[in-house]
Amino acid sequence: MVWAAYKEVRSTKVSTGIDGMTWQWLSKHSKAELYKLWNRLTSGSYFPQTVKEVSIPKKDGGTRKLGIPTVLDRIAQQVVRAHLEKIVEPHFHDSSFGYRPKRICHDAVKQSCSNCFNHDFVIDLDIKSFFDTINHDMLIRAVSHFCKDRWVLLYIRRWLKAGKAQEDGERIDSVTGTPQGGVISPLLANIFMHICFDKWMDKHHPEKPFERYADDVVVHCKTEKQAKFVLRQISDRLSHCKLTLHPVKTKIVNLRGTAEKKYPKSYDFLGFTIRPQWCKVCNQLTKRLIKWVQWEKGLYVNASVRWLKKKYRSNPNLFPHWQLVHP
Numbered sequence: 001m002v003w004a005a006y007k008e009v010r011s012t013k014v015s016t017g018i019d020g021m022t023w024q025w026l027s028k029h030s031k032a033e034l035y036k037l038w039n040r041l042t043s044g045s046y047f048p049q050t051v052k053e054v055s056i057p058k059k060d061g062g063t064r065k066l067g068i069p070t071v072l073d074r075i076a077q078q079v080v081r082a083h084l085e086k087i088v089e090p091h092f093h094d095s096s097f098g099y100r101p102k103r104i105c106h107d108a109v110k111q112s113c114s115n116c117f118n119h120d121f122v123i124d125l126d127i128k129s130f131f132d133t134i135n136h137d138m139l140i141r142a143v144s145h146f147c148k149d150r151w152v153l154l155y156i157r158r159w160l161k162a163g164k165a166q167e168d169g170e171r172i173d174s175v176t177g178t179p180q181g182g183v184i185s186p187l188l189a190n191i192f193m194h195i196c197f198d199k200w201m202d203k204h205h206p207e208k209p210f211e212r213y214a215d216d217v218v219v220h221c222k223t224e225k226q227a228k229f230v231l232r233q234i235s236d237r238l239s240h241c242k243l244t245l246h247p248v249k250t251k252i253v254n255l256r257g258t259a260e261k262k263y264p265k266s267y268d269f270l271g272f273t274i275r276p277q278w279c280k281v282c283n284q285l286t287k288r289l290i291k292w293v294q295w296e297k298g299l300y301v302n303a304s305v306r307w308l309k310k311k312y313r314s315n316p317n318l319f320p321h322w323q324l325v326h327p
Helices: 002-010 023-028 030-043 071-091 105-116 136-146 150-160 185-204 224-240 278-297 301-314
Strands: 051-057 063-068 121-126 210-213 216-221 251-254 267-269 272-274
Touching: 002 030, 002 071, 023 030, 023 071, 030 071, 071 136, 071 150, 071 185, 105 210, 105 216, 105 267, 105 272, 121 224, 121 267, 136 150, 136 185, 185 210, 185 224, 216 224, 216 267, 224 251, 278 301
Parallel strands: none
Antiparallel strands: 051 063, 121 216, 121 251, 210 216, 267 272
């Protein structure tokens, strides 16, 4: 398991941790170092080092804090991740796409676009500082619900409590959260959200489709009233799980429905902007008109199209959608 984890993590070639050990150095001393790591993991004497905190710029102008484990700690995390993933993966929700085998963000975007066809409203959820605010006790309970292996729970607790070394050299203890940048963090986040959100939605709002990519979530609703109600319910549920929705970034989007208030007409999801496109609608209306002309005039398809084009030239305002898309 340690050797397989070493080969898996080595392919990513990420930054070094607080001890300065590089992949080049480890490749030359892999036999001795991996043996020591295996020995400590099997005996229970393995303790992770403090993660190195690194700031990276965000698109909105802020910074994101990453916690970079040491090279050997990354390998140890991959050992637990590979073991735990086999257990929990079959239980995950079909609408969960982030950091899962054989699933990519394009799958989530495709499903989100598909659900927009018959749902006029979208709830665009943004969880404030998600990876930094996950409650440790609740996370351990969530993991233990699926996996009873004591060595897995032991090492996850130690990783959660390993602390961070800030860029100025000061060390801080980890009270909440799992470092964004660790090998096992995405899996732990999926387990936590599976219980806090995915299964809760299945139980209380099974008719509301959603897509989740880690902490990026969109929920589809039919009406404005429904969207407001579900958003309140989700906010209460996440608050119960000690998570908070961002008051500004979380919003209701009205794609094409009737509403009392004015809402945004599009939403961003995984780097894509999703908005209603009238030409989908217009193509469907044109097909219906062609069928009507065939039935009313007794014409074939091509003749019906020519008849409609002739009508457009003589009276371009005959149908409202002709003002948007010209036949």
